[in-house]
Amino acid sequence: LSAAAQEVAEIPAPVEDTVQRLIVAGSTDDVGLTFTEDLTTRIGPRLAGSEAEARARDWAAAELKALGFDSVTIEPFTIPYWNRIEESASVVSPAPQPLTITALGGSTSTSEGGITAELVRFSNMAELNAASRELVEGKIVFIDEKMTRTQDGSGYGMAVRKRRNCATATIDKGGLACLIRSVGTQTARFPHTGMMARGEAEGAGPAAALSPPDADQLTRLMSWQPVTVNLNIQVETSPNAPSGNVIAEITGRETPDEKILIGCHLDSWDLGTGAIDDGAGCGIVVGAAKLIMELEEAPRRTIQVVLYGSEEVGLLGGHAYAKRHAADLSNIVLAAESDFGADRIWRFDTRFSEAALPYARAIQEALQPLGIAPGNNEAGGGPDISMLARSGVPVVTPQQNGWDYFDLHHTPDDTFDKIDPADFRQNVSTYAAFAYLAAEMNWSFRKDETALSSE
Amino acid sequence: LSAAAQEVAEIPAPVEDTVQRLIVAGSTDDVGLTFTEDLTTRIGPRLAGSEAEARARDWAAAELKALGFDSVTIEPFTIPYWNRIEESASVVSPAPQPLTITALGGSTSTSEGGITAELVRFSNMAELNAASRELVEGKIVFIDEKMTRTQDGSGYGMAVRKRRNCATATIDKGGLACLIRSVGTQTARFPHTGMMARGEAEGAGPAAALSPPDADQLTRLMSWQPVTVNLNIQVETSPNAPSGNVIAEITGRETPDEKILIGCHLDSWDLGTGAIDDGAGCGIVVGAAKLIMELEEAPRRTIQVVLYGSEEVGLLGGHAYAKRHAADLSNIVLAAESDFGADRIWRFDTRFSEAALPYARAIQEALQPLGIAPGNNEAGGGPDISMLARSGVPVVTPQQNGWDYFDLHHTPDDTFDKIDPADFRQNVSTYAAFAYLAAEMNWSFRKDETALSSE
Numbered sequence: 001l002s003a004a005a006q007e008v009a010e011i012p013a014p015v016e017d018t019v020q021r022l023i024v025a026g027s028t029d030d031v032g033l034t035f036t037e038d039l040t041t042r043i044g045p046r047l048a049g050s051e052a053e054a055r056a057r058d059w060a061a062a063e064l065k066a067l068g069f070d071s072v073t074i075e076p077f078t079i080p081y082w083n084r085i086e087e088s089a090s091v092v093s094p095a096p097q098p099l100t101i102t103a104l105g106g107s108t109s110t111s112e113g114g115i116t117a118e119l120v121r122f123s124n125m126a127e128l129n130a131a132s133r134e135l136v137e138g139k140i141v142f143i144d145e146k147m148t149r150t151q152d153g154s155g156y157g158m159a160v161r162k163r164r165n166c167a168t169a170t171i172d173k174g175g176l177a178c179l180i181r182s183v184g185t186q187t188a189r190f191p192h193t194g195m196m197a198r199g200e201a202e203g204a205g206p207a208a209a210l211s212p213p214d215a216d217q218l219t220r221l222m223s224w225q226p227v228t229v230n231l232n233i234q235v236e237t238s239p240n241a242p243s244g245n246v247i248a249e250i251t252g253r254e255t256p257d258e259k260i261l262i263g264c265h266l267d268s269w270d271l272g273t274g275a276i277d278d279g280a281g282c283g284i285v286v287g288a289a290k291l292i293m294e295l296e297e298a299p300r301r302t303i304q305v306v307l308y309g310s311e312e313v314g315l316l317g318g319h320a321y322a323k324r325h326a327a328d329l330s331n332i333v334l335a336a337e338s339d340f341g342a343d344r345i346w347r348f349d350t351r352f353s354e355a356a357l358p359y360a361r362a363i364q365e366a367l368q369p370l371g372i373a374p375g376n377n378e379a380g381g382g383p384d385i386s387m388l389a390r391s392g393v394p395v396v397t398p399q400q401n402g403w404d405y406f407d408l409h410h411t412p413d414d415t416f417d418k419i420d421p422a423d424f425r426q427n428v429s430t431y432a433a434f435a436y437l438a439a440e441m442n443w444s445f446r447k448d449e450t451a452l453s454s455e
Numbered sequence: 456l457s458a459a460a461q462e463v464a465e466i467p468a469p470v471e472d473t474v475q476r477l478i479v480a481g482s483t484d485d486v487g488l489t490f491t492e493d494l495t496t497r498i499g500p501r502l503a504g505s506e507a508e509a510r511a512r513d514w515a516a517a518e519l520k521a522l523g524f525d526s527v528t529i530e531p532f533t534i535p536y537w538n539r540i541e542e543s544a545s546v547v548s549p550a551p552q553p554l555t556i557t558a559l560g561g562s563t564s565t566s567e568g569g570i571t572a573e574l575v576r577f578s579n580m581a582e583l584n585a586a587s588r589e590l591v592e593g594k595i596v597f598i599d600e601k602m603t604r605t606q607d608g609s610g611y612g613m614a615v616r617k618r619r620n621c622a623t624a625t626i627d628k629g630g631l632a633c634l635i636r637s638v639g640t641q642t643a644r645f646p647h648t649g650m651m652a653r654g655e656a657e658g659a660g661p662a663a664a665l666s667p668p669d670a671d672q673l674t675r676l677m678s679w680q681p682v683t684v685n686l687n688i689q690v691e692t693s694p695n696a697p698s699g700n701v702i703a704e705i706t707g708r709e710t711p712d713e714k715i716l717i718g719c720h721l722d723s724w725d726l727g728t729g730a731i732d733d734g735a736g737c738g739i740v741v742g743a744a745k746l747i748m749e750l751e752e753a754p755r756r757t758i759q760v761v762l763y764g765s766e767e768v769g770l771l772g773g774h775a776y777a778k779r780h781a782a783d784l785s786n787i788v789l790a791a792e793s794d795f796g797a798d799r800i801w802r803f804d805t806r807f808s809e810a811a812l813p814y815a816r817a818i819q820e821a822l823q824p825l826g827i828a829p830g831n832n833e834a835g836g837g838p839d840i841s842m843l844a845r846s847g848v849p850v851v852t853p854q855q856n857g858w859d860y861f862d863l864h865h866t867p868d869d870t871f872d873k874i875d876p877a878d879f880r881q882n883v884s885t886y887a888a889f890a891y892l893a894a895e896m897n898w899s900f901r902k903d904e905t906a907l908s909s910e
């Protein structure tokens with residue numbers, strides 16, 4: 001970068017004062033934390049398209065109205081629904097014993113009572129892809145690939161391929177079903193669910209994740225003798241289940257059409273209560289917006305809080321939003337989605353035009369009291385706004401520390417007690433600070449092009 | 456203690472040399488660790504009285520023969536059998552959601568499809584005991600008592616009372632069933648099973664443990680609205696299931712009738728693979744005995760390794776052993792049972808006569824290179840030898856660090872990967888060292904009385 005590129009935009013003293021007041025106010029937030037606590041308690045698990053997700057929408061809309069937002073709307077859409085009814089697995093020979101598994105989202109049912117077949121093990125997805133049909137035919141595939149623990153979550157992209165593609169690759173080679181070592185970083189006996197690649201509601205074949213100790217157990221058993229496993233998965237599906245996005249706004253005092261979007265997703269997997277994924281994110285953006293609402297006057301631009309539905313099953317809420325609002329995406333000045341737990345934010349990434357980098361630096365300097373380091377200009381923004389980013393909407397990613405995130409992600413252990421209130425509040429402060437700044441200042445972050453070229 | 460009481464018995468240099476060689480040899484043990492790995496893998500869960508426990512006996516006896524013990528015998532006995540078939544619970548209102556539970560050992564079945572009733576919550580067992588019949592009648596009792604984390608496991612005795620007595624107290628007051636916060640110290644979503652008090656095979660009523668996050672969830676829900684729960688438990692029982700103790704000996708070269716007993720229990724709960732409880736203990740005593748077996752000559756006294764059956768359901772293997780060998784308990788010079796995981800031993804307790812305290816100190820000094828502190832003279836010895844201790848058999852307790860033990864104890868997460876090999880090997884060194892010393896020296900630890908008075 002040239003010296004000129006290090007320019008930092010100036011923030012007027014009264015605005016800077018307000019930013020720092022918001023940061024302090026966030027440190028004692030209760031609105032956001034209570035929102036997350038109540039969502040995960042009074043609703044609990046909220047599978048996409050389920051009756052529980054509908055209850056979550058209604059509950060959230062009522063809460064947001066009670067909190068005083070200027071407008072609260074639900075934007076409905078429908079999705080292909082998938083739900084587990086029954087799932088179990090066991091070693092049949094040489095050492096009969098139960099296995100801890102969970103079906104992957106989109107898995108098909110096995111025959112009643114399950115499939116019984118010999119296992120064939122692969123160290124990773126690439127090995128399965130390279131394997132001959134003879135090796136796989138008539139067998140249950142077991143992929144034992146491990147995931148790398150990282151602070152920024154970068155191990156996930158690589159690890160998740162086996163979850164998405166294992167069933168398709170297995171069925172293509174004449175295999176019967178696929179078992180994967182969970183996409184996760186811990187050694188506790190929790191299997192991690194998550195979506196596999198699928199066409200419509202029907203998946204490619206039966207697929208399930210093993211808890212890490214069960215994957216270890218199978219590997220030990222297979223190094224001793226051939227292993228036969230019974231795998232029973234029964235699921236239900238339907239083509240047009242109701243889902244929806246919940247949208248609440250604080251109307252901007254000068255240019256209400258210009259919007260700062262801060263989002264999260266309201267749905268969760270069914271195994272836990274969706275606390276770190278993503279009840280936390282919803283509490284963080286709601287708590288942050290409430291702090292802004294309590295200022296003497298609304299900021300110049302509108303703050304739009306979006307609680308997306310059906311993120312877990314293919315970013316369906318994000319796609320529905322992008323489609324419905326296609327005509328006015330240029331009004332979105334900036335977007336961010338919190339969907340990586342509630343550990344402390346350690347880095348602040350942006351995706352701005354080159355010309356707007358001084359604004360990025362100004363925001364990053366304002367966040368310094370929170371212990372947040374400046375990041376890069378390649379932010380993704382979050383899953384449900386990734387399609388907005390691709391359409392040219394500027395995004396930021398306040399990076400939560402993800403070191404432990406994949407210990408809990410998509411497991412039964414994703415529960416409210418796992419959230420550290422002090423860390424959560426640092427997130428609320430961060431979201432309040434940058435959302436307010438972007439809403440109050442007259443900054444544009446957008447590239448001249450309406451769409452980014454290469455993504 | 457008087458100055459004289461601090462006397463330390465002398466260990467001849469060649470014996471001390473051998474002790475230190477055993478300690479070093481233990482630090483690279485593979486026999487013991489492999490025994491634990493194979494027991495928990497090739498057998499897996501080994502519920503008392505089950506077909507799997509029978510497989511574990513046969514497998515262990517064959518392994519011990521292969522390791523070269525002078526004699527290996529199985530001493531059979533029968534037990535009242537209890538097994539879970541089905542268990543589930545859910546909040547019916549105000550916020551329908553599943554709960555993670557596990558039936559307690561000895562629980563009776565509910566009606567088919569389960570009991571649906573309102574919860575009544577008590578902070579601890581004493582509160583339930585003090586409660587009126589009116590409060591409990593027709594309800595499901597929920598005891599939310601927490602357990603204290605300690606290094607020496609002393610929090611367990613207090614916490615376990617609710618597990619043992621909740622169902623009886625509930626049924627006595629006209630309640631329908633009992634749910635307890637698990638007897639455990641972690642916050643992961645694992646319920647902890649374990650035995651409740653019961654008459655014969657039939658327990659007092661339906662009883663189950665909640666995972667800690669589920670107990671938190673119920674407490675939060677109850678602070679909002681009355682909570683109705685459905686609890687479904689289906690069990691099977693039978694009066695005379697086969698169990699047994701597996702006994703292996705290294706015959707003493709001079710006084711083979713005098714025995715040093717080192718034990719563990721072979722059975723486990725069904726949820727995990729019984730690694731820390733108590734596959735580890737069995738590997739530790741087998742590994743220690745094997746090191747002694749590999750010395751140039753057998754020690755003066757016999758080393759007796761006892762793998763007890765059916766410990767989990769009432770120390771039934773211990774009672775069977777004490778009954779069968781009642782006539783020659785005076786031949787047991789010293790006994791110890793490893794049943795507290797495989798974390799590092801940090802303290803060495805004894806229960807010797809006053810006259811034998813110099814021997815205790817000599818053993819403790821010999822163990823100093825392992826980082827073990829001298830302990831008290833009030834050792835319990837271990838569950839299956841507690842009845843031997845009450846009959847006057849001298850016992851020692853090499854105290855494993857139990858700080859994390861009750862995070863895993865009796866949960867699905869009690870699996871082999873939780874064992875740290877270096878810590879495990881420190882245990883093998885310890886058992887080899889003190890067992891050899893007690894077997895080689897001409898020491899008596901016994902009080903003059905054949906039975907201790909006050910226990």
Ligand SMILES: [Zn+2]
Pocket residue numbers: 265277278311339
């Ligand atoms: Zn998410």
Ligand SMILES: [Zn+2]
Pocket residue numbers: 277312410
């Ligand atoms: Zn997710």
Ligand SMILES: [Zn+2]
Pocket residue numbers: 720732733766794
């Ligand atoms: Zn035990």
Ligand SMILES: [Zn+2]
Pocket residue numbers: 732767865
């Ligand atoms: Zn136990």
